[in-house]
Amino acid sequence: MRFFLEDVAAVDDEVTLSPSDSRHLSRALRRTVGDKITVVSANRVFEAELTQVGDTVRARLLAELAAYSEAPLNLILLQGLAKGERMEIVIQKAVELGVSRIVPLALERSVIRLTGDKAEAKRARWQKIADAAAKQCGRTRLVEIAPVQGLAEALAALPPDCRVLMPWEEADGHTVGVALSEALAEAAPAACAVIIGPEGGLAAAEAELAAARGARLVTLGKRILRTETAAIAVLSIVMYQWGDLNGREV
Ligand code: SAH
Numbered sequence: 001m002r003f004f005l006e007d008v009a010a011v012d013d014e015v016t017l018s019p020s021d022s023r024h025l026s027r028a029l030r031r032t033v034g035d036k037i038t039v040v041s042a043n044r045v046f047e048a049e050l051t052q053v054g055d056t057v058r059a060r061l062l063a064e065l066a067a068y069s070e071a072p073l074n075l076i077l078l079q080g081l082a083k084g085e086r087m088e089i090v091i092q093k094a095v096e097l098g099v100s101r102i103v104p105l106a107l108e109r110s111v112i113r114l115t116g117d118k119a120e121a122k123r124a125r126w127q128k129i130a131d132a133a134a135k136q137c138g139r140t141r142l143v144e145i146a147p148v149q150g151l152a153e154a155l156a157a158l159p160p161d162c163r164v165l166m167p168w169e170e171a172d173g174h175t176v177g178v179a180l181s182e183a184l185a186e187a188a189p190a191a192c193a194v195i196i197g198p199e200g201g202l203a204a205a206e207a208e209l210a211a212a213r214g215a216r217l218v219t220l221g222k223r224i225l226r227t228e229t230a231a232i233a234v235l236s237i238v239m240y241q242w243g244d245l246n247g248r249e250v
Helices: 021-030 085-097 116-136 151-156 204-212 225-240
Strands: 002-004 014-016 036-041 044-052 058-065 072-079 101-105 163-167 192-198 216-219
Touching: 072 085, 072 225, 085 116, 085 225, 101 116, 101 151, 116 151, 151 204, 163 204, 163 225, 192 204, 192 225, 204 216
Parallel strands: 002 036, 072 101, 072 192, 163 192, 163 216
Antiparallel strands: 014 058, 036 044, 044 058
């Protein structure tokens, strides 16, 4: 959560928050001295530490963060486990496109299987790739790579009211599923998850499971895209329509 200051402030300044922000921080959020908050002053973003809490809250600005660069859409990628390089490309590009979280999915037709120590070693490597991408493209926060998990588990962990889109190569847009354009014609949600199948594609049972949990099966048209192409294309399109990849100020 960010707190906006009326005054122009700089690193090392001690600032006073508005009475309503002060009440919110100390009563509703129950923050205490020493807690960190994010403060925005004249379009600059700072990390700040609370120095006084109560009816009046004060904070010292510790460091300036890169200009705030997060999308208004909480976009989550559930990516079917794909072979080495493909997974890494997807992770790097997804972070650049602004996703908030990436969940590697162990699916029926995933060619690679990852369990135990191997899965954790991979996750750590992917996390490094994500962190490097976040820094490189100027994000204001890092993107968490979740542990490898199954589809049901990943669906259950999505935030409430999360719109779920599952591009399925066997959806034809008429009898099963809808065109992506149709799914995106609806008003922007606060959160959206995109589920992409691995190289081997999504099994019908997986599409059924997701659909039963509220996912919309969507078609991307007649050409079959590789898993990494599908992920990058759909994230770009969703971020354009519902997020901030369109250059409009939000
Ligand atoms: N091996 C499969 C294709 C998998 S493509 C086959 O040959 O049929 C990998 C993933 O990208 C798919 O599971 C799906 O999530 C997405 N995808 C690729 N092309 C698509 C399309 N035309 N429509 C919907 N989803 C698509």
